[in-house]
Amino acid sequence: MIENGDLILNYLERLGVEFVFGVPGGSIEPLYNALARSERNGGPKAVIARHETGAAFMADGYARETGKIGVCCATAGPGATNLITGVASAYADGIPMLVISAQTSIEKFGMGSLQDASCTGINTLEMFEHCTRFNTLVSHSAQLESKLLQAISYATSNRPGPVHLSIPLDVMRAKVEPHRINGAMRAFINHEVVPSQHALQLVLKELATVEKATIVIGEGAAGAINEILALVESRNWLFVTTPRAKGLVNSFHPQYRGVFGFAGHESAHEALQPENAQRVVVVGTALDEVSTSGWDESAIMSERLIHLSGNSEHLSRSFMAKLCVLGSLELMLKPFANLLRDRPNKKEMLPLRDDMGLPKFISIEKRDKCISTDGPVKPQRFMSYMSDVCPDNTRVALDSGNSFLWGIHYWNCKRPVDFDPQKSLFHIGIGFASMGWAIGSSVGMAAGAKENPVVCVTGDGSMLMSGQEITTALQEDYNLLFVVLNDSALGMVRHGQKIGGAERIGNELPNINFAQMGEAMGIESYRIENMAELEALDIAEILSRPGPCLLDVIVDRDEIPPMGARMKILTGAV
Structure with missing residues (x-):
């Protein structure tokens, strides 16, 4: 006989899941007992976060890196x-995640037991209702297997996201007969929607004779990126990315015009204008504020739009589009790339840099700041420099606030040609924009990335909220570089109040030495007050060895990040 906790882990092992992120406690103890047995037998192991929010962020990061379902428990x-x-946060960004929370024993429901989270106590099941794809109480042992499979199917569907199983203590420890894991798991995972042949013919007809088109690559285009680039290069079309999809392409590609949307580039906006784009082909993203620069009708939101996605929710706002097609992007784009590959004398598309070493065809704001070495560290210089010296396969996670604003605009991805097309090198948790997301998420990424380098860029405000999760990376010996952009302020709030004419309130933070904090935790740490001190470090060497390292970077607090589009929304200018 085995316990239900063992049954859950047997299924997770079948799915290739290596880690369960969480924090132990009384009612979840049977699952941790099963995790101990699992680890001894080479199955999924427990990674202990310092706070349950951090555990969920870690599961998010692990899912992003591996493409597997992320698992967290509490x-x-x-x-x-x-x-x-x-x-x-995972729900807002469409991240597949299995969330397991405990309940006290069913017989104790409504009896005033410690941490009663049942329908007769503090009803936690109801709290998860609006941020999960599937949410249920497993009230009897016989329900567990079927509900687990239902949850997996929802989490990994064409509308991915987190799912929640609330499992009482007595149900989790109940014993069941060991048996062969359901061989029909393929009924629940790895399905692609085949696009309509009629719709494909309409799209092909629309694009066959178009000389000028711009493709907007979204995060859902992962897996089809090679087909997209083949199409771009064969037709000599331009392409841009949404902020979330920046890590799917090489920033130095000669046809790339940068990021369109939140903190994006003017060159991307220009590439979407009618004179440069008879058709705008949006691939694998929703038409939200972040991806459309506040629903700018002069660019994406027009009758020139052709919207392609495997996620039906992405297409729900495309009421103005000329065409919308639902289906697997890889299945959809392969025939396009083949049939439209008609350019004679096709030339090889080699990465191009300008005389500053920056992408040649992207209009970067305050370009001169990217090479500035005077005074306090300029965030523009920091992002450009770090993206240049980090290995080409470095994964970067940027936290909410100034960190992801600077990163979207100034971090340049050097994506290798042979990099896994399913994976991204640039990550932001921008759907819900939770402060501290990148700290936990980067730990999960590092767990999934093995020895490959991961960089987390966060702010001092986020670090004060969630910085303790760095000790999980220490305990697990993950290859992870933490960077704190330290301006003694809630920087995005501070600049937003100033630009928007709001009261200046609640944005100042104390002057914290995070390098000393890191050292107290037993983590290799450096305090960086100017570019010379940063350049003296061998970043590539730091990223080549196991274990975390922390950089406390004192940045110029008067540099204003590229937040114009966001301010228009907040002030009602659009």
Whole structure:
């Protein structure tokens, strides 16, 4: 006989899941007992976060890096409620995640037991209802297997996201007969929607004679990126990315015009204008504020739009589009790339840099700041420099606030030609924009990336919220470089208040030495007050060895990040 916790882990092992992120507690103890047995037998192992929100962020990062379902767990009551921000972040960004929270034993429901999170206590199941794709209480042992399979099917569907199983203590420890894991798991995972042949013919007809088109690559285009680039290069079309999809392409590609949307580039906006794009082909993204620069009708949101996605939710706002097609992007784009490959004398598309070493065809704001070495560290210089000296396969996670604003605009991805087309090198948790997301998420990425380098860029505000999760990377010996952009302020709030004419309130933080904090935790740490000190470090060597390292970078707090599009929304200018 085995316990239900073992049954869950047997299924996770079948799915290739290596880690379960969480924090132990009384009601979740049977699952941790099963994790101990699993680890001894080479199956999924426990990674202990410092806070349950951090555990959910870690599961998010692991899913992004591996393409597998991320798994996190928590005990009853506050353990479950602590998960919710991380789960909501995954829901907003469409990240497949299995969330397991405990309940006290069913017979104790409504009896005033410690951490009662049942329908007769603090109803945590109801709290998860609006930030999960599937949400259920497993009230009897016989329900567990079928509900687990249902949850997996929802999490990994064409509308991916987190799912939640709330499992009482007595149900989790109940014993069941060991049996062969359901051989029909393919009924629940790895399905592609085949696009309509009629719709494909309409798209082909629209694009066959178009001389000028611009493709907008979204995060959902992962897996089809090689087909997209083949199409771009064969037709000599331009392409841009949404902020979330920046890591799917090489920033130095000669046809790339940068990021369109939140903190994006003017060159991307120009590439979408009618004179440069008879058709705008949006691939694998929703038409949200972040991806459309506040629903700019002069660019994407027009009758020139052709919208392609495997996620039906992405297409729900495309009411103005000329055509919308639902289906697997890889299946959709392969015939396009083949049939439209008609350019004679096709030339090889080699990465191009300008005399500053920056992408030649992207209009970068305050370009001169990218080479500045005077005074405090300029964020523009920091992002350009770090993206240049980090190995080409470095994964970067950028936290909410100034960090992801600077990163979207100034971090340049050097994506290798042979890099896994399913994976991205640039990550932002921008759907829900939770502060501290990148700290936990980068730990999960590092768990999935093995020895490959991961960089987390966060702010001092986020570090004060969630910085303790760095000790999980220390305990697990993950290859991870943490960077704190330290301006003694909630920087995005501070600049937003100033630009928007709001009251200047609540944005100042104390002057914290995060290098000393890191050293107190036993982590190799450096305080960087100017570019010379940063350039003296061998970043590539630091990223070549196991274990975390922390850089406390004092940045010029008066440099304003590229936040114009966001301010227009906040001030009602659009």
